[in-house]
Amino acid sequence: MSVKYDDILDKYPLPSSVKAELKAELEKLGVNKTTARKIVERCYQAYLANLMEPGEAAGIVAAQSIGEPGTQMTMRTFHYAGVAEIDVTLGLPRLIEILDVRKNPSTPMMTIRLTEEYAKDRNKAREVANRIEATYILDIADIATDIRHMRIIISPDEKALERKQLTLEEVKKRLEKGLKTEVIEEDGRLIIPITEPSYKALMDTFDKLKKLVLAGIKEIRRVIIRKEDDEYVLYTEGSNLKKVMKIKGVDPTRTLTNDIYEIYEVLGIEAARNAVIREAISTLEEQGLEVNVRHIMLVADVMTADGELKQIGRxxxxxxxxxxxxxxxFEMTVNNLLDAAVRGEIDRLSGITENIIVGQPIKLGTGDVELIAKLR
Incomplete structure (x- = not known):
C-alpha cells in the first residue's frame, strides 16, 4: 500500500474511515503533493462545516427525523421481497419491534450464506438446507394407530427419505432416542408397540411422535434456496443463530438474522448495535423513506451504551x-411521582423535559450558555 499521502493526511484530525477514503481517491487521481494538500484542506473544511454545533439538540433532531417518516409507514405484514413463500413483518410494526428489542419477533427469519464449496452447487446447498430445516415424521411418512393391537404404524415414503437424505435406520434410532421406547422394523415399516394397555398412553405417544424433530433445528420451520448472482443463498422461516453457525457449509461471517436480541446473546453488544442500525435502515428504505444513518446510529448508541441491550421505553x-x-x-405519571416522593428523590432539572414542565429555559442552543454580569 502506498504511503505517499500519509504525511499530509496525518496532519488533519479526520476519522480513520474518511482518511482511508481520501487516500484511495488521491491515489486514483495520482496528484502531486501540493494539489493533494489543497484537496485534503478543502475536505477538512467541509468536514468541519458538517460537524454538529455545541449545544445542538441532537436527540430531538434524531427523534423528529425518525418519527416524522414513521407516520407514513404502512402497518401490514408483507411477503418478503423476492421470496414469495416467506411472510415477514415490515413497516411500522417492525420498527416498533426493533426499538422495543422484542425477545420474540413476530416473524423471525435468517439469511444464510454458504462457504464457497457449497454456495455454487445447488445439491450441496440442499444438503445444508436439510441439516438446518426441522424434519418431522409427517414430512417423511404416514402414521396410523392400530387400537386393536395397541401400536403405532409408520409407513415411510422412500422418495421423501431420499429427499431429506435420511435412512430408515437413522429414523428408527432417532425415534427410539426421542420416545425412549423400542421401535420394531417390519416389512419396510416401523412399529411402535405401546406397553401400557391404555388408549390415553397410545394417544400421548402419537402426539409426542408428531412433535418429534428427526433432523435439523427445531426453531427453523422452513428453508428456501434462492440463487443470487452466482451463489445459492438460504432463507429460513424461524431463527437460531447459535446452532446455524455450527452447521458445516454455513459461512458464519455472512449469516444474518432479524432477531436482534439473539444477535446480542450470541455475538455481543457491538454486533447488536450494528444489527439495530441495519434493521432500522432497511425497514425505512423498504418503505421508500430516507433517514440519515446518523440519527439511527444515535438511537442505537443510546440503546447499547451501558453494554446491554435496552429498549426505548419505560x-x-x-x-x-x-x-x-x-x-x-413519559408514562405512568402517578406511579413515578409517588415512588419518587416515597424515596425522597431530588430532581436537578438538568434535562429538557423537566425544564419545559417548570417553565424554565432549556439547556440547549443559546440556553446552554450561562453568563454572569460583573457589576462594579
Missing part, C-alpha cells in the same frame, strides 16, 4: 432517566 432508556419529572411526563 423499561429501558426512558424509564431510567435521572429526572423524576421526565419519567413522569
Amino acid at each position: 423499561h429501558g432508556v426512558a424509564g431510567e432517566k435521572q429526572s423524576i419529572l421526565a419519567r413522569a411526563a
Whole structure:
C-alpha cells in the first residue's frame, strides 16, 4: 500500500474511515503533493462545516427525523421481497419491534450464506438446507394407530427419505432416542408397540411422535434456496443463530438474522448495535423513506451504551432517566411521582423535559450558555 499521502493526511484530525477514503481517491487521481494538500484542506473544511454545533439538540433532531417518516409507514405484514413463500413483518410494526428489542419477533427469519464449496452447487446447498430445516415424521411418512393391537404404524415414503437424505435406520434410532421406547422394523415399516394397555398412553405417544424433530433445528420451520448472482443463498422461516453457525457449509461471517436480541446473546453488544442500525435502515428504505444513518446510529448508541441491550421505553432508556419529572411526563405519571416522593428523590432539572414542565429555559442552543454580569 502506498504511503505517499500519509504525511499530509496525518496532519488533519479526520476519522480513520474518511482518511482511508481520501487516500484511495488521491491515489486514483495520482496528484502531486501540493494539489493533494489543497484537496485534503478543502475536505477538512467541509468536514468541519458538517460537524454538529455545541449545544445542538441532537436527540430531538434524531427523534423528529425518525418519527416524522414513521407516520407514513404502512402497518401490514408483507411477503418478503423476492421470496414469495416467506411472510415477514415490515413497516411500522417492525420498527416498533426493533426499538422495543422484542425477545420474540413476530416473524423471525435468517439469511444464510454458504462457504464457497457449497454456495455454487445447488445439491450441496440442499444438503445444508436439510441439516438446518426441522424434519418431522409427517414430512417423511404416514402414521396410523392400530387400537386393536395397541401400536403405532409408520409407513415411510422412500422418495421423501431420499429427499431429506435420511435412512430408515437413522429414523428408527432417532425415534427410539426421542420416545425412549423400542421401535420394531417390519416389512419396510416401523412399529411402535405401546406397553401400557391404555388408549390415553397410545394417544400421548402419537402426539409426542408428531412433535418429534428427526433432523435439523427445531426453531427453523422452513428453508428456501434462492440463487443470487452466482451463489445459492438460504432463507429460513424461524431463527437460531447459535446452532446455524455450527452447521458445516454455513459461512458464519455472512449469516444474518432479524432477531436482534439473539444477535446480542450470541455475538455481543457491538454486533447488536450494528444489527439495530441495519434493521432500522432497511425497514425505512423498504418503505421508500430516507433517514440519515446518523440519527439511527444515535438511537442505537443510546440503546447499547451501558453494554446491554435496552429498549426505548419505560423499561429501558426512558424509564431510567435521572429526572423524576421526565419519567413522569413519559408514562405512568402517578406511579413515578409517588415512588419518587416515597424515596425522597431530588430532581436537578438538568434535562429538557423537566425544564419545559417548570417553565424554565432549556439547556440547549443559546440556553446552554450561562453568563454572569460583573457589576462594579
